[in-house]
Amino acid sequence: MKSCYQSDFWCLAEPIRNGQPDDGLRVFEFLKTKKITTGHTYSLVLKAVANSQGSDTALEMLMEMLGECEVKKDFDAIAYNTMITVCGKVNNGIETERIWRSMKANGCCPTRVTYCLLISNFVHCSQNELALDAYSEMVQNGFEAGNDTKQAIISVCTKEGKWSLALSVFQDMLKGGLKPNLIACNALINSLAKAGEVKLAFEVFDITTSLGHSPDAYTWNALLGALYNADRHDDVLQLFDSIKKDQGSQLNLHLYNTALMSCSKLGSWDRALQLLWQMEAFGLSIPTTSYNLVISACEIARKPKVALQVYEHMVHQKCNPDTFTHLSLLRACIWGSLWDEVEEILNWAAPNVSLYNAVIQGMYLRGKIDSAKNLYTKMREHGLQPDGKTRAMMLQNLSKNSARHRRSWSLGYRGRHRQKMK
Known part of the structure; x- marks a missing residue:
C-alpha cells in the first residue's frame, strides 16, 4: 500500500510527466481546496513543473503561490530548497538570492541543506560575496558545513583575497577530521603567496603533503611565486632545482618563466641561458616573454654580446621580438658602447617612440x-x-x-x- 507522500507524488507528477500538466495541476488545486497540502505537496508540484515546463515556469508559479496567504503558511524549507535546487541546475544566481530573501521575509527558517544549496549556487554563479554571506549566516545559526561546502568557501575566499578567513576554514576542517582536497590546498597556498605570507604558504604545503596529496604544477607555481614576490630569488632557483630533480615531469612554462624572472633580477645570465636550452630540450614552445627574460638577465649582467646572440637565436626560431625585446637589447648595447649594433637594431625595428627615447x-x-x-x-x-x-x-x-x-x-x-x- 502506498504512503500518502507516494500517492501525492503520483497524482501530481505523473500527469505532468506524461504531457498532461493541466491534469496534474487540477489535482494540485483540488488538494488546495481541501486544505490538505503540505510543504511536500508544493515541493512535488514545483519540481514536476520545472522538469516538464522549465525553471522559468516553475519560478512564476512559485511567486504566485507566495502571493497567497494560505499557501505561504504551508510553505516550508523543503519547498524553498526544491526551488533553490531548480535554480542551481540552470545557474540562476539572481533568482536564488530572490528565493533566499523571500524565505527569510516569510519567516521560514533556512536549514543546513538550504545553506549548502545557496553556497553551491552562488559559487557556481561567481557571486562570491553572496556565498560568503550565506556561509556567515550558516555559522551564526549554528549549522556545521560539510567538506564540499567548506572547500567551496576556501575557493571563494582566495578569489576575494580573504586569505585569513580561508585559513580559518582550512584549520576548522582539519580540527573536525575533514580532509581538504588538493584544489582547496592549492588555492589557499596561492592566496597566502599573493598576500606575502611565505611562511604560512609553506606550512600549508607541509600539511598538504602530510594529508597524502602529491603536489602538482599549480602547487609549485604558487610556492615559487611566493618566494619571487618576497624577493628571495636565490631560493626560487634552489626550489626550482629541487622540483626538476624530484618532479621533473611537472615542469611547465610558468615554472620555467618564474625561474627566468629570478635570473633576470639577479643578472644570472649563464643560468638563464641554461634554462633556455633546457626548455628547448624539454620540447616547450618558447614565447617572446621567455626570450625577453634571458635578454634582460644579459642586460643586467652587462653582457651585450650574449644578449645579441640570444636575440639572433630568437629570430632564427621564428619568435617575433616585441618592444620589450628591443628596449632591453638596446640598453645592453648602449652600456657596452656597441653603437653600430644600436643603429642596426633601430633599423630592424619599426619606428617606436619608446626605442628612440631610450637610445x-x-x-x-x-x-x-x-x-x-x-x-x-x-x-x-x-x-x-x-x-x-x-x-x-x-x-x-x-x-x-x-x-x-x-x-x-x-x-x-x-x-x-x-x-x-x-
Whole structure:
C-alpha cells in the first residue's frame, strides 16, 4: 500500500510527466481546496513543473503561490530548497538570492541543506560575496558545513583575497577530521603567496603533503611565486632545482618563466641561458616573454654580446621580438658602447617612440651628444613625440650651445674692439 507522500507524488507528477500538466495541476488545486497540502505537496508540484515546463515556469508559479496567504503558511524549507535546487541546475544566481530573501521575509527558517544549496549556487554563479554571506549566516545559526561546502568557501575566499578567513576554514576542517582536497590546498597556498605570507604558504604545503596529496604544477607555481614576490630569488632557483630533480615531469612554462624572472633580477645570465636550452630540450614552445627574460638577465649582467646572440637565436626560431625585446637589447648595447649594433637594431625595428627615447637618453648620458641630436631629428621626422626626459635633455643641450655661442661672440667682440682702440 502506498504512503500518502507516494500517492501525492503520483497524482501530481505523473500527469505532468506524461504531457498532461493541466491534469496534474487540477489535482494540485483540488488538494488546495481541501486544505490538505503540505510543504511536500508544493515541493512535488514545483519540481514536476520545472522538469516538464522549465525553471522559468516553475519560478512564476512559485511567486504566485507566495502571493497567497494560505499557501505561504504551508510553505516550508523543503519547498524553498526544491526551488533553490531548480535554480542551481540552470545557474540562476539572481533568482536564488530572490528565493533566499523571500524565505527569510516569510519567516521560514533556512536549514543546513538550504545553506549548502545557496553556497553551491552562488559559487557556481561567481557571486562570491553572496556565498560568503550565506556561509556567515550558516555559522551564526549554528549549522556545521560539510567538506564540499567548506572547500567551496576556501575557493571563494582566495578569489576575494580573504586569505585569513580561508585559513580559518582550512584549520576548522582539519580540527573536525575533514580532509581538504588538493584544489582547496592549492588555492589557499596561492592566496597566502599573493598576500606575502611565505611562511604560512609553506606550512600549508607541509600539511598538504602530510594529508597524502602529491603536489602538482599549480602547487609549485604558487610556492615559487611566493618566494619571487618576497624577493628571495636565490631560493626560487634552489626550489626550482629541487622540483626538476624530484618532479621533473611537472615542469611547465610558468615554472620555467618564474625561474627566468629570478635570473633576470639577479643578472644570472649563464643560468638563464641554461634554462633556455633546457626548455628547448624539454620540447616547450618558447614565447617572446621567455626570450625577453634571458635578454634582460644579459642586460643586467652587462653582457651585450650574449644578449645579441640570444636575440639572433630568437629570430632564427621564428619568435617575433616585441618592444620589450628591443628596449632591453638596446640598453645592453648602449652600456657596452656597441653603437653600430644600436643603429642596426633601430633599423630592424619599426619606428617606436619608446626605442628612440631610450637610445637618445643613453647616447646623451654616454656623452654622444651629436649622435643624440641627429637621432632626435630623425625621431621628429618620423612624427614621434619625445617624452619629457628626452625633451629636457635636448633643451639643456641647446641652452649649453647657446651659452657657448654667446660667450664666443662676446670674446670675439671684445677682441675686435681692442684692435680698434689701438
